[in-house]
Amino acid sequence: MIDAIVPAFLPAGTRTPCHDRGELFIHPIRSAPTKADTAEAKALCAQCPIKAACADHAIQRGERDGIWGGLTPAERRARRRPDCGTESGWRSHVQRDESCLTCREAHDDRLREQRLKRLTREHATHGGSLAGYRLELLLGLPTCVRCRAVRHEYYANQPHPGKWYRRSSAAA
Ligand code: SF4
Ligand SMILES: [Zn+2]
Ligand SMILES: [Zn+2]
Structure with a gap:
């Protein structure tokens, strides 16, 4: 023993x-x-x-x-030292409130890769979508004409943002 x-x-x-x-x-x-x-x-x-x-x-x-x-x-x-460059290493740093450039860069790269994949899926499935538009903004890419068209249509059908405020202040 x-x-x-x-x-x-x-x-x-x-x-x-x-x-x-x-x-x-x-x-x-x-x-x-x-x-x-x-x-x-x-x-x-x-x-x-x-x-x-x-x-x-x-x-x-x-x-x-x-x-x-x-x-x-x-x-x-x-x-234990975090396993730098991996997602678990990144999470260990976050839990310990530490900063690590290697882990942050690796984490950002993975995040970007995931977002690019999601954007490809959005385009393949829907042509254009609101989610696709947001992903394009998050990725710093130019927004595409199909996602812009979906967004335009979505907001055109929403009530005007100032309407509620104007109505309640007029009633008061
Ligand atoms: S420090 Fe290690 S070797 Fe020493 S008493 Fe503890 S377990 Fe045993
Ligand atoms: Zn690290
Ligand atoms: Zn798009």
Whole structure:
């Protein structure tokens, strides 16, 4: 049991504070450790000379279970560097309120690609549409004659925006 949780970068037979308390770190039966086990495991890690290296090792390897370097799985996930350039990396930055140019550019590229695909679908399905018109504006493209015609017709059939206001103020 203990061999499985002592970091692999340590020489065989190394004794760390956890070496005979494996059950506190990854319990053989329970799927989630108790609060008391977690607190005790963290207290042992606090005395360990390789605490920082142990935590780094587990974070890099993406260890999912147990306490490593005094950190729970959730604490390790929070410290893990986002996978920059991917959508999950972008979401991690947003959650942490961080800015990352690589992730933002990659996210914008994906968004643009999705919008272009939607615009192609709008044109193929409807010829022109309001949604197509909005997509053309969002993409910074010149609006096409078919989408403009649909928009023109839509707004021509809407009540005049100032009508309500004029009517209510006239009644008052
Ligand atoms: S930091 Fe904790 S889990 Fe890592 S080797 Fe030390 S006592 Fe064991
Ligand atoms: Zn990033
Ligand atoms: Zn169009």
